[in-house]
Amino acid sequence: MVADLEQTFRWFGPGDPVTLSAIKQTGANGIVTALHHISCGDIWSLQEIRQRKAMIENAGFNWAVVESVNIHESIKTGSGERDRYIDNYIQTLQNLAQEGIFTVCYNFMPVLDWTRTHLDYRLANGASALLYSAPALAAFDLYILERENAFTEFTAEQQTAAKQYYDGLNEDGKKLLTNTILAGLPGTDEVFTIAEFKEHLHKYNAIDKDTLKQNLFYFLSAIIPYAEKLGIKMCIHPDDPPFPILGLPRAASTLQDLEDLINSYPSIANGITLCTGSLGASGKNDIPQMITKLGNKIHFLHLRNVARQQDGSFYEADHLTGSVDMYEVMKAIINEQSARKNAGRSDIAIPMRPDHGHKLLDDFNYDTYPGYSVTGRLKGLAELRGLEMGIKRALFDK
Numbered sequence: 001m002v003a004d005l006e007q008t009f010r011w012f013g014p015g016d017p018v019t020l021s022a023i024k025q026t027g028a029n030g031i032v033t034a035l036h037h038i039s040c041g042d043i044w045s046l047q048e049i050r051q052r053k054a055m056i057e058n059a060g061f062n063w064a065v066v067e068s069v070n071i072h073e074s075i076k077t078g079s080g081e082r083d084r085y086i087d088n089y090i091q092t093l094q095n096l097a098q099e100g101i102f103t104v105c106y107n108f109m110p111v112l113d114w115t116r117t118h119l120d121y122r123l124a125n126g127a128s129a130l131l132y133s134a135p136a137l138a139a140f141d142l143y144i145l146e147r148e149n150a151f152t153e154f155t156a157e158q159q160t161a162a163k164q165y166y167d168g169l170n171e172d173g174k175k176l177l178t179n180t181i182l183a184g185l186p187g188t189d190e191v192f193t194i195a196e197f198k199e200h201l202h203k204y205n206a207i208d209k210d211t212l213k214q215n216l217f218y219f220l221s222a223i224i225p226y227a228e229k230l231g232i233k234m235c236i237h238p239d240d241p242p243f244p245i246l247g248l249p250r251a252a253s254t255l256q257d258l259e260d261l262i263n264s265y266p267s268i269a270n271g272i273t274l275c276t277g278s279l280g281a282s283g284k285n286d287i288p289q290m291i292t293k294l295g296n297k298i299h300f301l302h303l304r305n306v307a308r309q310q311d312g313s314f315y316e317a318d319h320l321t322g323s324v325d326m327y328e329v330m331k332a333i334i335n336e337q338s339a340r341k342n343a344g345r346s347d348i349a350i351p352m353r354p355d356h357g358h359k360l361l362d363d364f365n366y367d368t369y370p371g372y373s374v375t376g377r378l379k380g381l382a383e384l385r386g387l388e389m390g391i392k393r394a395l396f397d398k
């Protein structure tokens with residue numbers, strides 16, 4: 001038998017309506033958190049890290065993963081200030097290692113972290129899910145943002161769907177869509193106005209996919225030698241969604257992207273957060289195959305599902321049903337664990353979290369972060385734990 005995956009839960013810190021004592025009842029024993037109150041680019045001091053760590057440990061958990069130490073825009077755009085921010089990043093890693101925290105997630109999405117168009121999409125059973133509607137995103141791009149050249153990026157059919165969507169919105173509907181896309185989902189504290197957002201977009205006018213990837217590799221070649229010495233495992237979270245939106249380039253959407261990243265600086269410290277929901281939003285990503293290929297570079301698992309629609313939309317489905325075959329995913333993960341065991345490696349209990357969950361039952365009484373309800377995630381974790389146990393017993397304990 002190989003060791004169980006380490007069951008973790010994301011917690012947004014003392015301001016999170018989901019308390020550590022509530023998380024205790026889910027059965028998770030690792031906490032995934034970040035110092036969200038520190039501005040992106042600033043150093044996380046030893047004192048701040050210690051304080052947060054003490055809260056987590058006093059509640060009977062360990063701080064399993066930092067998600068995320070966010071990357072300053074100057075690093076993504078490759079502007080003159082980037083080296084200063086890279087120095088800060090290294091200092092933060094040193095402080096985290098000193099406090100015994102060794103797994104650090106980050107992402108390299110320009111301007112926006114993950115993107116959805118609807119935060120309260122009702123499923124047939126009354127649960128509430130997050131939705132990315134392709135026509136709604138296009139309506140925002142074409143008619144609210146009025147981005148230059150946007151029309152050339154959509155087919156005639158997509159333009160018609162976007163127009164229809166836009167025509168069906170009243171003023172409140174337009175505001176809600178704008179806020180949903182620009183107000184930012186958990187992970188970033190930034191809230192943009194349309195004008196500010198346009199300024200940020202302009203900084204990417206001359207940055208195509210290759211340049212963005214080069215900027216990512218520049219960052220990695222600067223920080224990975226330090227991470228390696230410190231024993232820190234960096235793990236990039238893939239783009240969500242894993243295709244370009246709003247004219248912005250993407251650097252971590254496909255197997256090729258992730259292999260390029262690994263090969264840009266080969267080191268165990270240069271790894272991946274395998275997020276099945278983010279990668280699964282593109283039908284081109286074969287996730288079990290990705291797990292096999294990325295192998296021991298996977299340092300953190302986000303397990304959740306999406307239901308992809310014909311038109312490029314997707315909503316967050318139950319953890320075990322949807323477009324991603326979670327049984328095959330779990331089997332590939334267990335194979336990877338076995339390979340690690342056979343190689344005598346110690347990192348077999350890979351930290352995993354149920355990533356997002358639906359709003360269910362009592363979740364409607366709390367104003368939790370979108371996607372981060374407690375009951376919905378508890379249900380997801382329980383299902384995943386059962387799937388893992390079922391496969392492991394069938395494989396190893398006949």
Ligand code: DNO
Nearest residue numbers: 068106107113114187237278
């Ligand atoms: C999406 C979520 C994101 C993720 C950050 C990582 O799948 O997991 O909030 O945490 O983008 O930096």
Ligand code: MN
Nearest residue numbers: 275278302355
């Ligand atoms: Mn994720």
